[in-house]
Amino acid sequence: xxxxxxxxxxxxxxxxxxxxxSLAILEYGENMKTVKxxxxxxxxxxxxxxxxxxxxxxxxxxxxxxxxxxxxHQCWERPEAIRGxxxxxxxxxxxxxxxxxxxxxxxxxxxxxxxKNINSSxxxxxxxxxxxxxxxxxxxxxxxSVSIPQVQSYYNSTGYEDELLRAATWLYHASKDLSYLKxxxx
Ligand SMILES: *[C@@H]1O[C@H](CO)[C@@H](O)[C@H](O)[C@H]1NC(C)=O
Ligand SMILES: *[C@@H]1O[C@H](CO)[C@@H](O)[C@H](O)[C@H]1NC(C)=O
Ligand SMILES: *[C@@H]1O[C@H](CO)[C@@H](O)[C@H](O)[C@H]1NC(C)=O
Numbered sequence: 001x002x003x004x005x006x007x008x009x010x011x012x013x014x015x016x017x018x019x020x021x022s023l024a025i026l027e028y029g030e031n032m033k034t035v036k037x038x039x040x041x042x043x044x045x046x047x048x049x050x051x052x053x054x055x056x057x058x059x060x061x062x063x064x065x066x067x068x069x070x071x072x073h074q075c076w077e078r079p080e081a082i083r084g085x086x087x088x089x090x091x092x093x094x095x096x097x098x099x100x101x102x103x104x105x106x107x108x109x110x111x112x113x114x115x116k117n118i119n120s121s122x123x124x125x126x127x128x129x130x131x132x133x134x135x136x137x138x139x140x141x142x143x144x145s146v147s148i149p150q151v152q153s154y155y156n157s158t159g160y161e162d163e164l165l166r167a168a169t170w171l172y173h174a175s176k177d178l179s180y181l182k183x184x185x186x
Pocket of ligand 3: 157
């Protein structure tokens, strides 16, 4: 989950990566199985979604970054040897981050489909988090790089409409709840 050889955790690209991994497993899982990689792919995804679940401790709070990128980039260090301060950054109702929360929702919704027939409690837990995250990010709309300008130097955002639709689409597939289909088509 560390970013580009650093020991930063950036939630936005991490969530995107998880969504792509889910998509790859859903589309190409049979091929992965043939070359005995399906278990590894699922384990990698579970590692990320376990983190994302913990990063969402209450309905309207999502931690989107761990570490200080300025300090981190000045220091080559093994993750095993981290000693410095690890500040964490959250989005919430006063400092919303619709794109990062919705990309996280998309990651969780797609992963809940991957785990559906593997571990139903894991799949259901993810869906509970997704529904909360989707509502939070839709009700409190704002770009995380406007709320928290420091993130602009790393993973800037140009808007959140695409993530809203992406999350609602995955949520519809994962939950079969027609209200999400209506959300997207409206
Ligand atoms: C909400 O998020 C902002 C930005 O990360 C943070 O500064 C603030 O402390 C958070 N609010 C609460 C109540 O934790
Ligand atoms: C299923 O997922 C839950 C929640 O993540 C976890 O506690 C449990 O160990 C998992 N069960 C198996 C058999 O992997
Ligand atoms: C981040 O993106 C916004 C919106 O496109 C843009 O206005 C801003 O200049 C960008 N910030 C940086 C540091 O590139």
